[in-house]
Amino acid sequence: MEGFWHSATGRRVTIILILSVLLIGFGVAGYMLIQQYTFLEALYMTVITLSTVGFTEVRPLDSAGRLFTIVLILMGVSFVGFTLAYFSQIMLDGNLLEAYRRRRLKKQLDQLKDHYIVCGYGQMGQIIVRELIKFEIPVVVIERDDEASLARLREKGILHLEADATDEGQLIAAGILRAKGLVTVVSKDSENVYIVLTARDLNKDLLILARASTAGSDKRLIKAGANRVVSPYAIGAIRIAHNILRPTVTDFLELALSGEGIELSMEEVCIPDQSRLAGLELMNSGIRSQYNLIVMAIKRSDGTMIFNPAPQEILRAGDIMVAIGPVDNLTRFGQELYGCTYPTIRPSKCQA
Numbered sequence: 001m002e003g004f005w006h007s008a009t010g011r012r013v014t015i016i017l018i019l020s021v022l023l024i025g026f027g028v029a030g031y032m033l034i035q036q037y038t039f040l041e042a043l044y045m046t047v048i049t050l051s052t053v054g055f056t057e058v059r060p061l062d063s064a065g066r067l068f069t070i071v072l073i074l075m076g077v078s079f080v081g082f083t084l085a086y087f088s089q090i091m092l093d094g095n096l097l098e099a100y101r102r103r104r105l106k107k108q109l110d111q112l113k114d115h116y117i118v119c120g121y122g123q124m125g126q127i128i129v130r131e132l133i134k135f136e137i138p139v140v141v142i143e144r145d146d147e148a149s150l151a152r153l154r155e156k157g158i159l160h161l162e163a164d165a166t167d168e169g170q171l172i173a174a175g176i177l178r179a180k181g182l183v184t185v186v187s188k189d190s191e192n193v194y195i196v197l198t199a200r201d202l203n204k205d206l207l208i209l210a211r212a213s214t215a216g217s218d219k220r221l222i223k224a225g226a227n228r229v230v231s232p233y234a235i236g237a238i239r240i241a242h243n244i245l246r247p248t249v250t251d252f253l254e255l256a257l258s259g260e261g262i263e264l265s266m267e268e269v270c271i272p273d274q275s276r277l278a279g280l281e282l283m284n285s286g287i288r289s290q291y292n293l294i295v296m297a298i299k300r301s302d303g304t305m306i307f308n309p310a311p312q313e314i315l316r317a318g319d320i321m322v323a324i325g326p327v328d329n330l331t332r333f334g335q336e337l338y339g340c341t342y343p344t345i346r347p348s349k350c351q352a
Helices: 002-006 008-033 039-051 064-092 095-111 123-134 148-155 168-175 189-202 217-224 233-247 246-256 327-337
Strands: 114-120 138-142 161-164 181-184 207-211 228-230 264-270 294-299 305-307 320-326
Touching: 008 039, 008 064, 114 123, 123 138, 123 148, 138 264, 148 161, 148 294, 168 189, 181 189, 189 207, 189 217, 217 228, 233 246, 264 327, 320 327
Parallel strands: 114 138, 114 181, 138 161, 181 207, 207 228
Antiparallel strands: 264 320, 294 305, 294 320
């Protein structure tokens, strides 16, 4: 609200309010001096005169009082006409609505916590945001000047800032100090590097994922502070090669990871503290017998990765299991551990 009063519209509204007070003060002073009214009587006469409601006069006016009333009415009508014209203009220009939209946006952003900031809403950004929203992860998009992208964001009701993501102030406005992660997928690698540098400086614990379009830029992004870097052209080329060399494997992985076309999915499942699974051998956990799930790998809390774990492998609290199986079974398994469908997407929300 404070920003509104410092804006051009806010300053003009302040001037109008001051002029209104001065006009009423002029009327009160005039009636008190010319007609020797008391303050309350003068205020009453001023209000009924300016509002043109036509109530009875306090006392009959003499010639001077009538002339003053005529002047006051003309001044009041002129002022009201000017005020109405001004507010009609700012409504037509959208200034007032824009100020309201910005205040509402700021309020929404201030309430966000553990969200993801996506810088750039191009082809990659749209897919990323769609997937995050699909799993009910709060997201804020920063898009600079692509009118088509901004129109899509407004149409879908996605929380966004029309701003330059390289601006430190805009990252702070997007809640980077409270965010869980940031994804930068703008078109220029130099801007991605700058965004990563700024984001890492603002939040040391932030998970940062970045896009690398050209060879060598991935190393610069890692040095700048990105946790992970994705090169879409390199990944696309590798997937095309795999489609030639091992098409069946590629088809299976695409179906399992996308969750579309078959009732099969691959998920990460984190074992929470005080879970019944902690301390059990994999073969005694019931993951295979009760839920018909296959544990393909286990990632320990220290980062150690165990591929194709043996049945005697001991499960520990904090382990992340890569499991594959029917979607319904994964859902039931997630409900047992966390009380929600996808425990690894929203662990902070699901974990008791």
